[in-house]
Amino acid sequence: MTELTDQAPLTLAAEARAALGKRNLVLIGLMGAGKSAIGRMTAQALGIPFIDSDHEIERVSRMSITDLFAAYGEAEFRALETRVIKRLLRSGPRVVSTGGGAYINENTRKHIKRGGLSVWLKADLDVLWERVNKRDTRPLLKTENPRQTLENLMNARYPIYAQADLTVLSRDVKKETMVEEVLTAITAAAKKA
Numbered sequence: 001m002t003e004l005t006d007q008a009p010l011t012l013a014a015e016a017r018a019a020l021g022k023r024n025l026v027l028i029g030l031m032g033a034g035k036s037a038i039g040r041m042t043a044q045a046l047g048i049p050f051i052d053s054d055h056e057i058e059r060v061s062r063m064s065i066t067d068l069f070a071a072y073g074e075a076e077f078r079a080l081e082t083r084v085i086k087r088l089l090r091s092g093p094r095v096v097s098t099g100g101g102a103y104i105n106e107n108t109r110k111h112i113k114r115g116g117l118s119v120w121l122k123a124d125l126d127v128l129w130e131r132v133n134k135r136d137t138r139p140l141l142k143t144e145n146p147r148q149t150l151e152n153l154m155n156a157r158y159p160i161y162a163q164a165d166l167t168v169l170s171r172d173v174k175k176e177t178m179v180e181e182v183l184t185a186i187t188a189a190a191k192k193a
């Protein structure tokens, strides 16, 4: 059991689980925001399955995201991503962490709006850059100036991510703190509704 479920947040997790009902919790945001890491831990706290759309795409295609982009291009990748996410959202509850561009695609966004409660993990450029510059697995950042590319993506995408049902600030705090904030956002939204 994780520290999270051993201690006080148990009540919080139970409350968030009740508020979620059969809906899927869909994490959106830029590369490095923590969708996969925080998504997995949130699912564990809620006691529901976790799935990461990037991993699911790699599983069904038997290719890495990098190879998919190289072989078929971004448009084909997005079409596959839409199909995979639509299927993942057909039943719930689950925590679904999406790829950074998923919510930007109009079709995928429609499925997410219909099939889930979306949470935008919003981070600033320094936090994202610190996390993504350590790995070379993001095809969109294979540019001359990847930090600038990341900033351009932020500028283009943040107004769209802002359509999410909930927003949680992703920053350099313990991952457990991030999970608690996601759970709190879910329960707070349920109280407001």
Ligand SMILES: Nc1ncnc2c1ncn2[C@@H]1O[C@H](COP(=O)(O)OP(=O)(O)OP(=O)(O)O)[C@@H](O)[C@H]1O
Residues within 6 Å of the ligand: 029, 030, 031, 032, 033, 034, 035, 036, 037, 038, 054, 097, 098, 099, 100, 131, 138, 171, 172, 173, 174, 175, 178
């Ligand atoms: N709150 C946090 N504190 C420290 N490190 C974190 C935190 N959240 C995530 N990380 C780390 O940052 C890195 C990027 O996180 P993660 O892979 O979850 O991002 P992502 O949003 O899924 O990105 P992508 O869209 O590229 O899949 C990972 O190494 C993860 O462990």
Ligand SMILES: O=C(O)C1=C[C@@H](O)[C@@H](O)[C@H](O)C1
Residues within 6 Å of the ligand: 030, 031, 054, 065, 098, 099, 100, 101, 102, 137, 138, 139, 140
């Ligand atoms: O931000 C994006 O557009 C992407 C993010 C990753 O999660 C992958 O889905 C892929 O590298 C594209």
Ligand SMILES: [Mg+2]
Residues within 6 Å of the ligand: 035, 036, 037, 052, 054, 097, 098, 099
């Ligand atoms: Mg991820």
